[in-house]
Amino acid sequence: MIRWLVGAIGLGVVATHALAADPVEIGIGYLGQAGVKSRLSLVEQPAGNDGIAGARLAIDDNNTTGKFLNQHFSLEELRIADGEDVAKAATALASHNGFVIADLPVEALLKAADALRDRGTVLLNAGSIDDRLREEDCRPNVIHVAPTRSMLADALAQYLVWKQWKRWILVVGSHETDKLYAAALRRAAARFGAKIVQERIFEDTGGARRTDSGVTLIQRQMPVFTQQAPAYDVLVAADESEVFASYLPYRTWDPRPVAGSAGLVPTSWDAAHDQWGAIQMQNRFIKLNSRRMTALDMQAWTAVRMIGEATSRTNSSQPKPVFDFLKGPDFSIAAFKGQRLTLRDWNLQLRQPILLVDGRMVVSVSPQEGFLHQVSELDTLGADRPETRCKLQ
């Protein structure tokens, strides 16, 4: 920086006062929960820095750009334990950061949003896929970077319908989020012409996720659980709680593919995604964090980059002009998805293509060809303007 400045002045280029002064500081808070959710598959067990690792990379990227604009970005992390006051934590973060990235469950996110509403702090939801936050419980100070459950379900349904796998068996877990995902999948089936020929519920009876004699038991349970099914093409599992879905592939009574929470999974990002320059992103991430990049990492990266993009375009570090730019017609962000991502102005949800992955490869990217839309084909995923229940005020 110093060398560059000396060089620039030496060459007679007019160095503005802004450049000569200290860089403008832009603070971004990261509000998450303590601890990580356990997964059935050991290789999918999230790292302790899942999410924030992506935010850190974006801070680096923003600072590389920022050194040319005399802007400097910093990240402050705050984790709340169960039962801790989220409103208090959010307010503390917002006292020295104009922007807060949130990786919180629905109720906590709403509390944080309402606590920050009058401060003018912009909250970017990087973690929650709950449709409710963008619909009946939408908030005017929250931008949603994570896709919604219905976007994920629609992305999967479009592919299954394109593949002519239109007869689904839907297996639903017994927890609340599983039921919400099942509802999104039912809606997707109806929208795109698939038929759910039968539904089954997989009760969570508790117990350890990993046991020494586990596989033997699972190999007996899963075929039995899936037998006597009507004719179907694909088994779609709704198991966000990580109780059973990953046990289904190769164990169904009938030889059928599995999709949804296991098998072919819709997601915003995958470590195998390498199209549209994504390989550079994956390399940068691995170099910084010594592990592969998850969907949550990518959502946090995108959130921080959106702030960086808006601060560079507006040449401002203040939340209001930055937020206005993000909500305005000129905002778009490049995020290695092959097209620009923009915000739905009716609920501040980021439009985005959804990857369909099998754990090793990206199988396809939705929206699928032929699913048309009068505004943006990305709006074939999730709740569209005419159906929204969101009133931003």
Next chain:
Amino acid sequence: MWRRCLLSGLAVWLAAAPPASAFMAYVSNEKSNTVSVIDTDNWTVTKTIKVGQRPRGIEFTRNGKFVLVAVGDDDTIQVIDVATQRVVDSLPSGPDPELFIQDAAGKILYVANENDNTVTVIDLEKRARVGDIQVGVEPEGMAISPDGKILINTSETTNMAHFIDTATRQIVANVLVDARPRFAEFKRDGTELWVSSEIGGTVSVIDPAKRVVTGKITFSIPGLRREAIQPVGIGMTKDGKTAFIALGPANRIAVVDATSHAVTKYLLVGQRVWHMAFTPDEKYLLVTNGVSNDVSVIDVAAQKVIKTIQVGELPWGIAIAQP
């Protein structure tokens, strides 16, 4: 530079001598790891040269004896001998080289290294890396001002055109453009710098003296959604009057009046059109179609696509010179 006319004196002579055509086009095939050689006399592929992993940026050396091709996944630039049509050497580029440009004398090569936010400076005679310039995130497009004093690099995630003084190798200005700038091209008279933004969907026209964006070229094609229009490669005629802009997945080349900056025509080519090169006589413009695995030939005067030539898988870059 492959976009520029090599041996411009010869080109004048050739333009007068029939047959006017008979040049060799080298096309990098990103997926097949090959370079296809097209004879522009009969529009056929005469040779397919095996190169390293993921060949993209491709250019003739100034003396026309070698073709340089960036093989990104092998972290090097390979040198193809035009006489024997074989890879004979490689250059020490930084990691993941994609696009590069030579100075007017053909002595210094500037390479955009996508993976480590640098532009690498290579001495072509010594085959040695002589410097690095720190730029924005994911450097890509490269251009040199006609007077040779300013090197332009575009960075895809920083969304800037960096102006680099070639004497001091220091950044002297940064111009913000639309999202994912991929390619930069000067007008021959040095009055304008054009930068294409793939995700932003525009081409920024920059005043190189004032170093500000003075205008933006936008595109609109009936029946195509805005997101599908992704400008990448740019070609300008020597007289600076007409420009051709590849629009990626819009499968079209926009013909632009380079004075008024108005789009006058859209030419339908193959799928996912990337880059382009004129024949030295400027009669034809060849464009690479990434997804349909072919090259479209455009008659420049008639502004019509006259031919399609099958090449390797996922053709990306193209360079043309005399055989």
